[in-house]
Every structure is written in structure tokens, then in C-alpha cells.
Amino acid sequence: MSSAAETVLSVRDLSVSFPTSEGTVKAVQDVSFDIRAGEVLAVVGESGSGKSVTALAVMGLHPKSAEITGSARFGEHELLGLDDKTMRRIRGDEIAMIFQDPMTALNPVFTVGGQIAEAIWIHRDIQKKAAMERAAELLDLVGVPEAKRRARQYPHEYSGGMRQRAMIAMAIANDPKLLIADEPTTALDVTIQAQVIETMKAAQDATGAAMMLITHDLGLVAGLADRIQVMYGGRIVETGTTDEVFYGSSNPYTRGLMSSIPRLDAREAARLTPIPGAPPSLINLPKGCSFRPRCTFRTEICLSGVPELEEVAPGHSTRCFHSGDLPELEVMVEVHS
């Protein structure tokens, strides 16, 4: 875990909106967080909560039409609005990203090794041949069997899990300071997921990189994350350590998420309790608290405005008018150590 280590990424008041023909989509609003060196921050939420958009904004991968305000400090650089040339030097080198769908994330007409090597020689003064060798080493590192031979193969000759591992290899190739993983296991079989998670753990250990892990899979979070940040409707609604958020959530939404997970140790025939309703439209957010229409604890006050993100304990914040009034949670058996 982390101790008082330096902050690698510091985001303040980040807002991203997209103009569309139907109106402005407020994808992310006033998001602020820090990631410290070596730390794994999980960003959790439903589809459309703004998790990926945040990450892409940090990476500078949004189209020019997006309106991005706020600040994202990475080392000595202010990433938002940074010129292309500098941004390109940082991408793939100091900040690396792993995407969701490994099936389509690799270019089908180039060899896997070649694509990894490309990531290397673009950023380093190194011969292409040497880069290819390094690529093979990396593939070996992430557990791809017969790495040297595999490096000369094409993506369609890899299975889904292997491809994702290749993506991981590509991401860690230049020892990045920050790894952003956007739903890395969502598109994979459950059995493969475990392997990939292991790989990511190993990769993180090996490089000491900080990781921003975006996912809606709480099981994955439990295994990897140090801190959790829950997003809803484009805003952060709760943030804290993994234990705090899992076992002591002060946010109705988070609680709803937790109780909708199927559990191995559940009693027989216990029903899953989903959160009723659907995520809000980001063009027309509901008046007041965005979660109010679906919240079991809602009252009049919830209409009055958007609640602020307030600390309920050191390092644990939540955004809810009723954070103090929520009932006690059953203490559950710890499922991780």
C-alpha cells in the first residue's frame, strides 16, 4: 500500500462536456482527485457515469469539439490544454493506457511484437531490432507462452486473454509512472479475468506505477484497489479507502451497488436487490441530487440542489444530504486480506 508518497496525478474541478445536436452532454462535472505513486485508485460506476471520459480527458484523447475545463497536473505538466507535441511524448511513455476491448484494440495488420516495439522505439533512442527483442521480453513478462515466436504473430492469432496481456505489455513497456486501465477485464471470460488481474498486479509490482483502474466490476476492485472513487451522473459521489467504501459506505448509491452484487456466501434463495430505475440523461440531469429519482432515502431536501462532496471521516468523503442518517450496515465477513 501507499505511505506518504508523492502525488503523481492531481485533478481539480475537471469538467467535460460535448456539444451535440440534442444539447450539451455534461459528461463530467467538477471532478477532483489525487493519485499517489504506487497507489491503485479504482474508479467505479455504471455506464455513463463519466469514468472513461475522465481518463480520456487526462490523456488528451478527446476530439477537439469537447469542452474541457479544470486542471490535471502531472509532475511539472498541466495536461489539459498541453500542446500536442509534448502530450505525445508523455502518452505511452509516462502515462500509459489499457483499453477495454482487446479484440479491437490491436491493429490487425501488424504483428503484436511490432506494435509493442513501436511503442518503445517511438519514445526511446533504440534500434527497431532491439525494440523487437524487448517486446518479446515483455510478452514473456506478462505470461505469454513462447514469447519470441508469438511476437511475430498477428493479433488474430492470439486469444482474448493473451491480447489483453499484450496490451498490458505494451503499456508497461516504457515504465510509466501512471497506468490507466479502462475496464480491462470486462470483455474477457471470467476464468481469464483472474489471470489478467494477476498479470496486472505483477506488472504494477514490477514497475511501481500508480494505477487508475476504471471498472464496474466490484470484485476486481476488491482484489486490486487501495482507494475507491464512486461516480454517478458525471460527479464523484463517494471516495475513500477500499474498506471504507465497501463496509462503511455513507452513500445510498454506493450501498445500492454493494447490495446488488451476487455473493458466494449469500443465503440460499436470497434475491439480488438491484437499484431501481436507470442512470440519468447527461443532457437533462434531474433537478437537485442526480440520484434522487432512484434513491430510497430521498426527501424534500434532495430537490433543493446538488449536495456537496463532504468529508465524513479523514480521507472518506461522500455527496449526500443524508449521509449522517443512513442506517448501520451489517458487518460482513471480510472477503479479502
Place this chain on the structure above:
Amino acid sequence: MIKRRLFKLLALLFAFALIAAACGDSSGSDDNAGGDSTTTTTEASSGGGDESTTTTAAPPETTETTAGEAMSSGGTLIWAHEQEPPDLHLSDPNNNLTITAWILQPLLEDLYGVDSTTSYYPELLAEEGVLTTNDDGSVTVDFKLRDGLMWSDGVPFTSEDVKFTYDTIMETDGEDEDGNPNYILSVSDRTGLDTITDFTVKSDTEFSVTWSDFFAGWKGVFGNILPAHALPGGAAEAEEALRDWTNAAGDILPSTGPMVFDSWEKGVSLKMVRNENYHGSHSPDAVNTGLAYVDGVTINFVPDTDAQINALKAGEADMIMTQPQLQFGERLSSDNQFTVASTAGPVFEHWGLNLLNVHLADPLVREALAYSLDKSEVMAGLYTPLFGDLLPAEGLGNTYWMSNQPAYVDHQTEWAGAQVDAAKTKLEEAGYTMGDDGFYTHPERGKLTLRVGTTGGNALRELQQQIIQEQMKKAGIEIVIDNVPGGAYFGEKPFSDEALAASASGGAEGDPTIWDITQFAWVGGPWPGGQSGAYKSDSGFAPYGFVNAEFDARSDECDATVDDATRADCYNELDTYVTTLQHGDDGLFMLPLTQKPSYYAYNSERLVSAGVAPDANLGGPLSNVYDFQFAG
């Protein structure tokens, strides 16, 4: 690995591309026996002499200055044309294209040529042939050639060449299973040659020919005389040599005309060069009676007529001659650099009425049609705008003789103009009454509706039909236009076995049991005897249902008349059988309309003299190539 695959394939592709693109010496295309001669489009107008006159007159034009400069010779005349002959063997019936005749025109001469009045004149002959009728009915003509005639290769032209031509055409190698002679040379028409019983050569310039019977077209029988000395292999050699104009030894066939064949790049161009041994033309229309002024003629094959006009305007061609089109007027005649002109050709349009039709069987109805037809309006509407006053404004009134021939008489003046009232009178006299729809109808015959057909797709012809349709409508006659595309016109009913050539080279008539009226074109000539064939009942095919024994007898008499003038009058008389009611109620079934002009355009800034001879015998633009001259 991918790189290796890629390189292999690219190498293959490059090789393929190189082979394909290589303009190798494609052996088949150059019929070039003697190397190229002048191919340059020389700007013969050095210093840009503007001596162009901009009149749109038809006949040859010259300026005095050039006569004084004598041989201001030089330059290659470039003629852009869309049709290319398959080969140059004119007589081969498979190759019966006009362009072939036009190409041969300046190469080989005939005993008799045809002048601008579509009459015969002695060309290779020194004087008219002397004709004697013998006691047994046979006819002998004594011919005398000009002195000093020479082939382009220096060999003298003698009576032997004429005899050789006759022998070659008639040469056979036995008979076929039906007992017909198996001719070696492909010739479409041996009429007038197969009745020759004797051919005697008396000297280099004198010979006499005897026919078993008088053949009225005897003057035209000895055309395109072949060089005996260049075709030692006789008919067999000629059959092949005539195709690409090269004999078995590989030599180009010599010419008697003003030009000599040079080379032919198929699909591209055909070149001729001046015959330096030319003996000069005897044509009464010729201005230059010596060697041709121009060094040669190149015919560029330009398939698209718009592109031809572009070629002319761009200076890539000096002359074009093609179907008349509006673009000629719009794009060329308004430009002073060009002269657009026309000559009255030997082809004429007519309407033929089917005497078997229930309405048209009545002479009063036919008279009504003649009255309502206004030829001068057709001329004014269609032809005068394009051709000026080249053709008679009142149209054509004779199917045997044409307006530029000396024997011409207009036999239909009685019905000239739009005489609508006279037409109506005739119809009512015939028992017709005017219907509510503006058309006449008869109690037994029904409504007066007549179908006219022609080869569709020709805008000028269709317009012609429509104009006449309107004219007849005024007189209460309904004309229905029912055209079919050209090929189908002849195939609509299976082309009958007895189909007749209506003239020496014309096409045949469609079957009028399908139509009531046919709009068609025939070809006239210096000897119109062929016209009778379409009217005679014993031909086995009477396209108009005309059966008249008196006509048949008179026709035979005319054909047998030896004296030219008497015969001319005789034909005129025959014409009145079909264009008037003078000889009976079965006449007046032919309504000749007008001659069709040939249309050409040339660069009058460059060509000081370019009077394309009146194309009186479909001879083409090179009929008087010796008169073409570039500005000095």
C-alpha cells in the same frame, strides 16, 4: 514474411505492367511498305496569309493569285472521317462502304467519269466511244484512249489494261453445282459485263467491245481499271491485292489518278501521296489540269462527329465531310476561318404510295395527297437553312432525272405548293366526308388514316415526316408515323427473295404491305435505267402494287434506245407513268421530295482552293483533289 510475399507479387505486377504498356513494334498494324512520307501537318500558310473568302457557295473556288504563283504546291491535306473501310476491295460485296469508293476515287480512273451535272464525260478516253448497232442486234463500241496515259510507276497505260480488267472480273475456275460460273474475283455486279461477246485490242490506244444486246449503262461498265503489269497472278492475285493495295510481290499498286496509295495504319489513318506521273484530269469541272498541288492526303479516322468538328477547329484537320448536322451551322459557319458548303448529291428522298391500300387505290385520294404536300415548305423548313439555295426551292419532281442533270423536268408542278382546297375538293369528289376530329372518312373505306414508315433514328428524316404530316392534316388526311430502326426496316418482313435493287447501288424497298406509305431514299446516277426495276411488274416484285403492261413494254424500249438524247426523253416519259396521272389512273404513286446534299466543311484560311467537286456520283471529297491548294 509479409515483405517477401509483397515483393514477389509486386515484381510480377511490374513485369506485367511493363509488357502491357510497351509500345512494341506491333507488326500487324503498319501496312507500311515504303516508310512514312510526309506526315507533318505543315503550316503551309507561312506568314499567315489571310486569303480566305467566306462565302458558302458550293462549287470550286479559286483566287487569281494562286494561278499566277503556279505550283504553290505542298502541304498534306488532312481529312477527318468517321468510317474506316475494312479493306480496299470495293467490289467485294461484304465491303460495300461509301468510304471505300471515296478512297479509290483519286487512285483509279474510269473510262468515263461523272461530272457535276451527273452526266458521263470521257475521262481516260480521248473522245466519246463510237457505237454501231450490228445486223444481228449486237452492239459494238470503238474506244480510243488518250495519248500519253501513264501509271504512277511510269508504265504506260494501254488498252491491255482495260482488257485485263475485263478478263480478271470474268475469270472463273470452273462451275459450281448449279452450273453457275465460279468467279474468282469477288464482284457484286457483273451486269453489262456478262453480255460482252467480244473484246478486241487494236492498238495501245484503240480497242472495241461488242455486247450481245444494247445495254443502256455501257458507259459506266469500265470503271476502276486495274494495272495489268502489277497483277501477274490474274484474278487470284487481284482478289488479295485489292484488300490492302499491295500485290503478291509486296509492291503497292500503281494509280492512274492524281494520288498514289502510301500507307495505312489501321484504326488511325490512311495516307496517299501525289502521283508525279499524273496525266491530268479531263473533267469539265477541273480547274487544275496538271498534277495535284498538295503533296498528299491523309485520312484520319475520327469516330466521333463532334470530335471531327473539334479537329477542324483545332487545326488537326483541314476538311470534314459527313452527315449534315446542326453543329455545322452553329459552330462552323459563323466562324470566318471555315467554309461550310454542300453539293447536291445523287441521293433523293421520296414518299412512295401503296396502290394496294384501300384509300390509295383511288387516284383522287392520291391527287389529294399531292395537292396537300407542299414541297417548298419542306425545303424551306429543313433544307434551305442548312444548304441555302443549293437545291431547287420547289423540291424534286422526277424520279429518273435529278435537278442538276440536263434532262431534268419537274413533272409535278401541277400539285406544287399547299393547295389545301384543291385537295379537299378531290377527297369530297371521291366520297369522303369531314369527321368531327378534322379528318375525312369514307362510308365504305373508313377513316382516311395512312401509315408512313422510314428508317428511324435519323432526325432529319423524322422531321421531314412530321412536316408533311402537318401539311396533310390541314387537308383532313391523317398520317400516322410508324418508324422502325434501320436494320429492322429491311427485316420486318423477311427480306423477300425478289427484292430488287432500285438502282445501280441503291438499297431495296421495304415491304409496303406493312406500310401504306414508305419514306425512302434512292440513288440516281448518270444512267437511271435501274429506276425502272422498281416499277416493272415482271421483276417479280412490285413494291407499290403497280402493274402496267404498257409501262413494262415502254421501259424495255427505253433501255434499248441507243441514242442518248432520245433515251433521256424516253426515261422522262417513263417517269410520267409514276409521277403523274397522264397514263392512267394507276399513276401518281411516287412523290419525290428532294435530293440530299453532301455536306462538308473545310478550313478556308489554310485552303485557298478547296472546291470539293459536286458530289454528283457519290465520288466523295477527293473527286477533284487536284484542285485543292494551300495558301502560299
Place this chain on the structure above:
Amino acid sequence: MFAYAARRLMATIPLLILASFLIFWTVNEIGDPRDKLAACATCDQSAYDRLVDLYELDKPVVIRWGSWLGNIAFHGDMGTALSQGEDPVKPIVITRTKNTAMIAIPAFLTIVILAVALSVYSAIRQYSLSDYTITALSFAGIALPTFVLGLFLQVLWGIWIQDWLGIKPFYVTGKHTASFGDLVSSIVLPVITLSAVFIGAESRFGRSAMLEIINADYIRTARAKGLPERRVIFKHALRNALIPFITIWALDFAALLGGSVITESIFSWPGLGPIFLTAITGQDIHLIMGIVLVVSMMAIGFNLIADLLYGVFDPRIRYD
């Protein structure tokens, strides 16, 4: 790969044979070379007989087709061209194909280069003014009839601005004595005329292919790696876009080599187009078959090349 190519070639032979029979039969049904003689009432029987001998017109269609096929297969003889004064067909077809290739190949290269360039440019500048301009020009190219463009260019260069840049509006006669410079200058206008419609159509196609690819995940990955945009577009994106282009190119090149009647007629270019027309109107069955055979072989050949090229460019495709 070669085994695959060989198998494909084997398979096309029966196809060609069948196609040749269908075409032979159809042309035969349309007309008879003796029809023209029907119009000539005074013609000799010998003219008929010659034709009957030469083209075996007294035998049934299948036999005649059989002899034609046999002649080609065993003697390499394509027959005699009735409409060309009975010259042998093979040299005619070969010369004409070479002539057409002289404008078809440069046209093809022009099309390839411009279509790719315009596609890429349009795609990366989607919805910009240049994109709209290129789109408008593409549609103009597709819609403009060939003869209008050809004649217009001819008027432009032949009459309005003559000899500009030495470009000639007509085929330079005496081709084999004309200089290389002359030849090049007379190619320019036919090439432009031929290319216009293909460039228009292909750049539309390429633009949408590029757009689709640019929005693909692997392009996002490439950017996330920090690759310069130029490399992202021209290496990562274009390489994928070329794959569907290969089919288009094979088809278009085959079409170009088949000869364009209109373009070649206007510029008096002695290629396959005009002579095919002459052959058809003259019912010259041997010449028609000769041209059809050559053109089909080229079409089949290029399709095969396209398939093989797929194998080279798209590693997902295997030929076993």
C-alpha cells in the same frame, strides 16, 4: 499461395469456356454475316459461298464454336475478322489492347494516387470546407457523362487554349514515328477523361472506409501510445483502408483495360473500345469473340491478383 493461385486458375478455365459459348451463341443469334448480301440483288453466289466456307455457316452453332475454340487452344489462331478485311484477329486484338493499355495504365496510376490522397484528406478533415469541396467534385466526376468531359477537354485544349503545355487533343498519328514527348502529350486528355469518374467514385468509397477505420479502437490505441498523428493516419489507418481498396482497384483496372468506347472514340485513340463497336455492328463474330476472350481473361486475371493481394496485405486471410 501459389497452389491457391493455380487452383483458382484451373477453376476459371471451364468458366471461360462456358462464357465463350454463351457469347458465341448470342452473337450468332443476332445476325448472320450473309445478311448484308441480301441487300445486293445482283450479287454472285460466289460471295455467299466464300462466307459460308470461311465461317462454316452451314454447320450448327456448337460445331462452329467448337472449331473456334479448337483453333485457339491448339493453334493459337483467333480466326479472321470479317469487318477488318479478313485480317487475322489475333494481331488486331493484341495491338488494340496495347493501345488501350497506353491510356489505361497511366489512368489507373492517376486514379490510385488521387483517390487515396483525396480519401485520406477528406477523412481527416471531415466536414470542413475542403471536405465538402472534394465531395462536390467527386459527385461531379461521377455524374458528368464521359463524352461531355472528353469533348469539353478537347475543345478547351484544341480550340480555346491551343497547345498549352504542349498537350494534344488528338491521338498523334504515325504513332511509331512520333516522339515519346508527342505520345505523352496526347495521353494526357484521354487519361483525365477516363479517370474522372473513377476518382470520384473511389474517393467517396475511400473516404467512408477511412472514416470507419479512424474511429476504430486500434487507432485510439495508436494515439494513446503517443504516435505522431501522421504515423497514425498513414501507417495505421491507411494500411487497413487499402484492403478494401484492393477489390475496387482490381475491378476498376479490368474495366479500364476493357477499353472505353466513348473516350477512345472522341480522342481517336485506336484502342479496344472503337473496334469492339465496329465488330458488333459488323457482326464480326471472330473479332467479337477475340476481344471478349481477351477482356474476360484480363478481368479474371485481375480478380485473381486482387485475391492474392489480399493474402499479402491482410494477415487474417489464409490460403490453404
